[in-house]
Amino acid sequence: MDSAAGRSWLLVAAIALIAVTLRASGCTEPEPVPDPLEGYDLGPFLTGVADVHVDAGYAAFRDAAVSLEGELTSWLETLQDGGDDAARLESARIAWRAAFMLWQQTEVLQLGPAAAPPSVGGEAIRDEIYSWPTVNDCLVDQGLVDQRYADADFFEANLVNAYGLDAIEWLLFGTLTETFCPSQAIEPSDWDALGDDGVLLRRAEYALVAATGIVDVAAVLHTDWGIDGGVGDQLASPTEDGLWASDRAALQGVFAALFYLETSVKDRKLGRPLGLLDCTTGDTCPEDFEGPWAGSAVSAVRANLTQIRTIAAGANDAPGIVDLLAHVGGQALGDDLLAALDEAIAAADAVGDADPATVLADSPQDLLAIHDAIKRATDLLKGEVAIVLALTVPAESAGDND
C-alpha cells in the first residue's frame, strides 16, 4: 500500500468511527468521540514536551536574556565612558540575536502562563517578553524623549509595545540617532535638543531597562513552569484539579498550540508580507515582516519550524506526534508531515541570511516556497492528523485565510 492509499484508508476508518458514534447517540446527546489513542501511554510524549521543548527552552532563553542584559550594560558603560561603543553595540546586537532565536523556539509552544487567555492557564507572559506584532517603534522613541523608561512603574504604567525584545530590536538595530515619528508624536525640537550622543545614550539606557525586565519575566516564567507541581509538571502529569484534567486534554492543549504554525508563521509572518492576506498597502507588505530592523524574519521562521519539527518527530528519546500517528496506523501520514516541514526548512535555508525585504522584492517565489510548504504541513495538521487522532482544531485555524 502506498503512502496516499494508506492515509486514505486510515481516514475512512476514522470518519466511519465518528459517524457510527454520532449515529449511535440517536441524535440526542452526542457521545464523546472514541479516543483512538485509548490505552496508549501519553506520559512520555507529554513529559517530552514539558521538559525537552518548553522547560529547556525557557531555561536557555533566561540565560540568553541575562547575557543580553550584560552586553547592554557594557554598551551603556562604554557610551558613558566615551570608549569604542561601536564594538559594544555589535556585541549587544549579537546577544540580542541569540536571545531572539531562542525565544522563537519557545514561541511555537505557548502553553500555560506564556499563552494569552483564554488558553488554559494563559497569563499572556509571552507578550511581556516579546509582543510582536504589537510593536510601536515611535512609542519607544517617545519614551526615550521623556525618559519614561526611568520611571519606577515603567512596566506597570506602559503597554507591552513599550518594552520587550521588539523594543530592544528597534533601539539596537533601528535608525539609532534618527527618529521617524510624526510631529504629533514627538516635537522635532525635543528630539534635536538631545543631540546624537544624547539619543544614543538614552537608547542604551532604555534597552538595558527593557532587558532587565525580560530577565525578570523570563525567570518567573521558567520558575512557574518548572517548580514541583508547576505548570510543566501539570502538563506532564495531568490531574483532575490541574490545568489539564487528563492526558488527552493535555494532548489537545499541545495540539492547539501547534497552530501557531498556521496563524502566526504561515499567515502573519509570511502570508501578510507576501500580500496573500490582510495586506492593504500594496501588492506586498514588506513593512509587516517580523524583526524588520534586524532582518530576522526568515531566520525566525526557520527557528519556529525546527522546533515544530522536533515536536513532531520527538527528541531526546521522547516520542513525537509521528509516534502517536504510527500507533493508530498513521505512519505514512506522519512521514508526510515531516516531509512538509523538512521542505519548509530547506526553503528557509535557501533564503538564508538574505534581507527578507530584498528577497520579497527580487525573488518572492523563494518566500512563497516556504509558505506553501508550511501550508502543506498545516493542512495535514488541521485535516487528517486532527481526524485520525480525534483532536480539535482551534477555531481561529479551522478555516483557511488564504
Place this chain on the structure above:
Amino acid sequence: MSRSLLLLIPLLVACPTVDPVPGDDDAPSTYTYTFESRFDGEDSVAYSGQTFRHVLIHDLKSWIGGLTPRLDEGWFPAEGDVVAELNFFLEFDGDTSGGLEHGITTTLGVDQVTYGDIASGKDLLGKLAGNDPVGQHATWATDFVGWDDPLVTTPESLVRLWTYQIEDQAIAWSTGGYPLDPTGAPVPAVYVTAEGHDLNQLMQKFLLGAIAYSQGTDDYLDDDLADGGLNSDHEAARDGANNTALEHAWDEGFGYFGATRDYGLHTDDEIADMGAFDADGSGSIDLLSEYAFGHSVNAAKRDRGSVEATDWTAQAWTGFVEGRAILAASNGPLTDEEMAALQLRRDDAVEAWEAALGATVIHYINEVIVDGEAIGTDGYSFADHAKHWSEMKGFALGLQFNPRSKLAPDRFAQLHELIGMAPALAGDDVAAYNADLITARDMLGDRLDLDPANLGDDHGLGGW
C-alpha cells in the same frame, strides 16, 4: 481523496432538526419568510436597506474594536482623523464607498462582498431616532432620556459625543496617555474609559436600539400615520418593485428585527451560536436572507437562558410570518378585519421583541451585579465590568424608542436613574449600587410581564 472524504462528514453525522417554531406546537402556516408577489408571482420580500444598516453597525463595532492594535502598532492620529473614520460608517456614502468590501465573513463565504452588493443610498445617522422626520412617537430633541450630560440633547448628539471621546482617547493613547483603571493600570483598550464606559459596546447597543428597534417599532410597524407604516398603500406595486408599500414596510420591520428567512426552522442554540444558515444549499451565505443580526440573535440567547421557559423567537417569528401572510393573501387594500388581524400579529412581534430586549438588559444587570461583587478578588476583570455595564446601558437606552412599550416614560426614567451613568467601581458603594440594580431589574421585569423566576437572585445568579 481526503478532501472528498472530509466533505462527507456532515452528511454522515447530520441529524434531522425540523422544529418549525422551537418550543411551540402552533407552527405558522409557512416555514420561511418568503411570499409570492401578487404582481409577478416572484418572491416579494425586500429589506436590503435594513440588512445594510445591520452590516454598517457590525462594521462600525469591528472598526472600533480594531483601533487599539492600530494605535499600539504605530498609528498617530491627528485631530479629526478618528472621527472621520467613524463617520465613514455613520454617514456612509454609497457613491464613493459602495464598492468597498464590508466586514461580514462566514466560514462558507458570503454572496454580497461589497457594501454596494447589499444596497445603495443608505447610512446610519439618517435613520437614527430623531433624524428620520416622520412617524416618530416622541420629539427626541426634547424627549430623549437616559444620558445625563449637558452636551447630550438628542440621540445623534450622544453618538457624536462618543465619537469625540473615542478620538480624544485615541490621540492620547498614541502618545502613551492611557486612562487608568481603579488599580492604576492602563485600561484594556482605547475605547474603555477610566470610569468604566466601554464606548464600543455603548455605541453598538445604542444604535441597535436607536436605529433598528426605533425604525422597526416606531416607523414601519406603527400605525400612527395616515399613509405610513401599517397604513401604507396596499393596492399598487411600488415603482420598480413587485410589492406594495405596506408589504415593504412590514418587511423592513422584519429586517430590523434581523431574523433569517428560515429563523423558525432553527433552535435557539443554532441561532445563538451559528446565526448563519445556508438555506438554499448554495455553498455560501446570502446576507439578505441567511444571516441573523442583532435583536433576533439576542432573542434566541434569552430564550435559551431562561429558567422558566420563554419563546420570544417563536412569538416574534409567528407574528412576522403570519402578518406577512395576511398581506400576501390579500389582493388590495386591507379590510378592517384584515387590518385588525395584522395589528394583532404586529403586537405579538413587537411584544416579543421588547420582552427579549428587556430580558437582555436584565441579563447584563445580573452580569454587572456579579462583577461588582467580584471587585477585589482574582476573578474580577475591569474590562468585563465595563463591557457588561455598557451593554446594559446601551440596550436599556433603546427601550424608549418603542411606542408600544409596556415601560411608561416615568418608569423608563426611573430605570436610568437606578442604572446611573457608570458602574460602581472599587472605592464606590458597590452594595448600594447593586441594590439599585436589583430594584431596576425587578421593576423592569414587572412592567414587561417577565417571569420572576428568570430575573435572578440578589447576587445576579440563577436567572438571565
